[in-house]
Amino acid sequence: MNSGDHLVLSLNERILNDLFKIYNEKDVGLCDIAEMLELEVRAPRKKITVLLLGNHSAGKSSFINWYIDETVLRTGVALETQGYFLVVSGKRRDTLKGKATLELYPHLRPLRNFSGCIDNLTTEISTSRARKFSLVTFIDTPGLVDGGMDRFFGLAMWLTSSSSFRSMGQALCKRTLNLVEKLWVGNSDKIRLFLAKSDEAGTETDRQRVLMQIVQELCKRPGLNRTGFDMPTIFIPDASRKATKCANQIDEVSAIIEKTVEQSVQNSLNNLGEDALLLKRKLETRLTADGEARARNFRRSVQRLCYGGLGIFLTFLLLLSSFMGSETFEAMRVLFGPGADSIFSFMAPMNDVWLMIPENFRLQALRAIVAVSGFLLIVTCLFSPYEKVLAKKELKHMRTGLRFVDSALEKKKVMYADYLRQSLNDADI
Numbered sequence: 001m002n003s004g005d006h007l008v009l010s011l012n013e014r015i016l017n018d019l020f021k022i023y024n025e026k027d028v029g030l031c032d033i034a035e036m037l038e039l040e041v042r043a044p045r046k047k048i049t050v051l052l053l054g055n056h057s058a059g060k061s062s063f064i065n066w067y068i069d070e071t072v073l074r075t076g077v078a079l080e081t082q083g084y085f086l087v088v089s090g091k092r093r094d095t096l097k098g099k100a101t102l103e104l105y106p107h108l109r110p111l112r113n114f115s116g117c118i119d120n121l122t123t124e125i126s127t128s129r130a131r132k133f134s135l136v137t138f139i140d141t142p143g144l145v146d147g148g149m150d151r152f153f154g155l156a157m158w159l160t161s162s163s164s165f166r167s168m169g170q171a172l173c174k175r176t177l178n179l180v181e182k183l184w185v186g187n188s189d190k191i192r193l194f195l196a197k198s199d200e201a202g203t204e205t206d207r208q209r210v211l212m213q214i215v216q217e218l219c220k221r222p223g224l225n226r227t228g229f230d231m232p233t234i235f236i237p238d239a240s241r242k243a244t245k246c247a248n249q250i251d252e253v254s255a256i257i258e259k260t261v262e263q264s265v266q267n268s269l270n271n272l273g274e275d276a277l278l279l280k281r282k283l284e285t286r287l288t289a290d291g292e293a294r295a296r297n298f299r300r301s302v303q304r305l306c307y308g309g310l311g312i313f314l315t316f317l318l319l320l321s322s323f324m325g326s327e328t329f330e331a332m333r334v335l336f337g338p339g340a341d342s343i344f345s346f347m348a349p350m351n352d353v354w355l356m357i358p359e360n361f362r363l364q365a366l367r368a369i370v371a372v373s374g375f376l377l378i379v380t381c382l383f384s385p386y387e388k389v390l391a392k393k394e395l396k397h398m399r400t401g402l403r404f405v406d407s408a409l410e411k412k413k414v415m416y417a418d419y420l421r422q423s424l425n426d427a428d429i
């Protein structure tokens with residue numbers, strides 16, 4: 001790996017880490033905002049997953065060891081990998097057992113439902129910085145042989161939803177083919193086939209025969225029958241082995257992994273853009289709707305105050321004016337000074353209304369006013385009740401969320417520009 005490569009790697013790593021933070025930040029992260037809005041967004045993985053499938057002794061474990069340039073997995077015809085091994089890069093060489101692996105990868109927790117799975121799950125942490133290992137999680141699987149090992153199917157199938165697949169085949173066994181065929185549905189773009197240990201296929205003619213056999217097998221299965229079939233021949237370069245004329249396309253595997261990493265960075269950036277925009281729109285709609293509901297509630301409050309106040313206020317005024325004899329006026333003069341004149345002139349029309357009502361009907365008139373205003377108040381309360389608005393805390397949360405989403409969109413632009421700057425001139429961005 002040259003120094004330029006290292007820079008590229010750290011930038012991709014940085015972008016994926018930043019993306020991870022944007023999604024997972026407490027309370028304001030996109031995942032928490034989505035949860036608040038009852039939506040679902042999926043945080044991008046920091047790494048791509050490469051699941052290796054293949055027959056017993058096809059060279060899966062050897063391939064991982066070669067890729068990371070360290071022997072973390074045991075290999076050998078007799079040493080068939082028992083269970084599933086996740087191989088990831090980390091700070092210190094370590095081995096995690098099943099339970100610790102589930103702590104590290106919560107998305108694997110449903111595996112608890114398959115009896116025996118956890119006991120067969122191990123994570124090997126390696127400090128290797130070889131190739132793009134820091135951005136890859138390898139999953140080594142026990143090779144399939146025809147017959148037995150039914151319990152492992154659940155795991156392999158389950159992983160289909162979230163992984164990138166590279167399938168390495170030697171002469172293909174039925175079980176491997178069945179599995180690949182199932183995984184193929186909806187994932188064909190993520191599955192690659194390789195003829196591993198091709199240095200052992202014998203002469204050029206033998207190898208051709210093996211490839212023909214494989215193609216014939218694949219063609220029998222409509223699910224796997226595709227145009228543009230490709231099956232690069234690979235083997236682990238090893239100086240001690242005898243020279244072979246077979247072309248080794250193993251670097252193509254590294255190139256595919258690297259391309260997948262690049263694609264995953266691009267996809268994650270695109271997803272961030274889409275998710276942030278979706279959340280922004282939802283938040284804005286909710287906040288606008290809440291603002292409108294608040295305005296309508298305010299109008300309702302004014303209406304209620306008017307109707308309720310009307311009865312109380314009119315009754316109060318009428319009663320007051322009824323007591324307004326000349327002695328009251330004098331008393332008010334003492335109390336309010338010259339202001340009493342204006343109060344009196346304001347009250348005068350009310351007094352006239354009061355005097356217009358025949359004396360025996362005054363009480364009924366008051367009752368009628370109270371009844372009408374009470375009726376109006378009840379009608380408005382019943383037919384135009386207050387709308388539910390966001391609680392203060394919720395409103396604050398949404399506003400902070402909106403600001404965070406806006407900043408995420410800004411960050412996305414910067415990250416995209418940084419990403420493109422790796423391969424394009426500044427002038428082209």
Ligand SMILES: Nc1nc2c(ncn2[C@@H]2O[C@H](COP(=O)(O)OP(=O)(O)O)[C@@H](O)[C@H]2O)c(=O)[nH]1
Pocket residue numbers: 054055056057058059060061062063074075076077079080081143196197198199200234235236237241
């Ligand atoms: N000649 C040759 N042998 C290989 C190659 N890759 C792996 N092997 C050997 O094949 C045996 C099985 O390999 P292993 O990685 O354990 O296969 P797995 O069961 O698919 O994990 C081991 O003895 C390896 O040394 C290869 O590319 N060429």
Ligand SMILES: [Mg+2]
Pocket residue numbers: 060061062074075079080081140141143
């Ligand atoms: Mg193995």
